[in-house]
Structures are given as C-alpha cells and as structure tokens.
Amino acid sequence: MAFTFRYATEADVDAIVAIEEASMSCPWNRDNYLEAVNSDHAFIMVALDDDDIAGFAVFYLTPPESELPDIVVAEAYRGQGLGKALLSESLVALKEKGIDTIYLEVRVSNTPARNLYSYIGFEEIGKRKYFYSNPVEDAICMSLRIEE
Numbered sequence: 432m433a434f435t436f437r438y439a440t441e442a443d444v445d446a447i448v449a450i451e452e453a454s455m456s457c458p459w460n461r462d463n464y465l466e467a468v469n470s471d472h473a474f475i476m477v478a479l480d481d482d483d484i485a486g487f488a489v490f491y492l493t494p495p496e497s498e499l500p501d502i503v504v505a506e507a508y509r510g511q512g513l514g515k516a517l518l519s520e521s522l523v524a525l526k527e528k529g530i531d532t533i534y535l536e537v538r539v540s541n542t543p544a545r546n547l548y549s550y551i552g553f554e555e556i557g558k559r560k561y562f563y564s565n566p567v568e569d570a571i572c573m574s575l576r577i578e579e
C-alpha cells in the first residue's frame with residue numbers, strides 16, 4: 432500500500448483522537464493535539480491512505496533535541512511497515528529543523544514499539560521506575576542520534 436505523509440492541521444485532530452482512543456490505555460485528549468498542531472515547538476506527522484489518516488507521530492522540538500511522546504498506527508494498518516515509514520519521514524523533517532537527537536519513553540511490555548524503535552536505531556539509555564499508570568509500569572528511555 433502506498434502512503435503519503437504531511438504535517439497535521441487542526442482539521443486532522445478528530446481522526447487522530449479516534450485512533451489514539453482506540454489504541455492507548457491513557458489516551459491524550461483533543462486539546463493536547465490542538466496544542467501540538469498550533470505550536471512552533473511541536474509538529475504531528477500524519478500518514479495518509481488516500482484521504483484517511485492511518486497513523487501519526489507527535490514531536491516536541493527543543494533544538495537540537497526533540498522528544499517523541501506519542502506514535503500510533505491505526506490497528507488495521509499495523510504490521511505493514513507504516514511505523515517504520517512514518518518515523519523515517521519524520522527524521523527527514525526533524526533534520527531540516529536542526530534536530531540531532533531524539534528521546535522517548537516506552538512501556539517495558541510494549542514489544543512492537545520497542546522493536547520498531549530499535550529497528551530505526553534508537554538505543555536504550557535508562558529506565559524510569561513506575562513511569563506509567565493504568566497499568567503501572569516502568570519505562571525504558573531511548574535515544575537516537577540522527578546522522579549528519
């Protein structure tokens with residue numbers, strides 16, 4: 432399947448919230464996404480199947496560093512390489528914005544996400560005890576240095 436990628440706008444937020452709520456045990460709310468699409472210090476990259484949003488990734492920007500707090504591929508599109516493609520597209524955009532290092536946290540039990548991040552080149556840099564709620568769980572902290 433051929434996907435296209437672009438920055439999200441306010442018009443995409445309802446679709447993003449629907450994917451988030453179907454996927455996450457502690458979902459972000461609408462205001463979190465509105466803030467991200469309207470901020471100079473954040474962006475959301477969306478993957479489109481025709482006009483439908485199939486996945487998204489949120490980045491906070493504090494150049495030269497960035498944080499990836501939320502990435503979700505809609506369930507029907509998982510396991511087809513979309514997570515990889517979404518992150519690869521985002522890395523190009525991040526590089527253009529002067530970012531050289533990306534940080535994230537991931538649940539210890541979230542094997543699909545941990546494998547995706549490792550595949551992209553993220554490395555484990557530490558652990559945060561009891562970082563998550565619902566259910567309570569430790570986080571693995573990871574970082575990626577973007578090559579010049």
Ligand SMILES: CC(C)(COP(=O)(O)OP(=O)(O)OC[C@H]1O[C@@H](n2cnc3c(N)ncnc32)[C@H](O)[C@@H]1OP(=O)(O)O)[C@@H](O)C(=O)NCCC(=O)NCCS
Nearest residue numbers: 501502503504509510511512513514515542543544546547
């Ligand atoms: C994590 C997530 C974004 C991966 O998206 P995806 O489009 O399915 O990922 P891809 O198809 O690009 O897979 C990339 C790699 O991730 C790993 N992976 C993906 N799904 C996996 C699974 N079910 N089990 C184990 N590894 C998996 C594999 O290493 C895979 O590479 P491979 O296909 O060469 O083996 C998706 O599972 C998701 O949205 N999960 C729910 C939300 C979430 O947990 N987000 C992350 C925390 S904020």
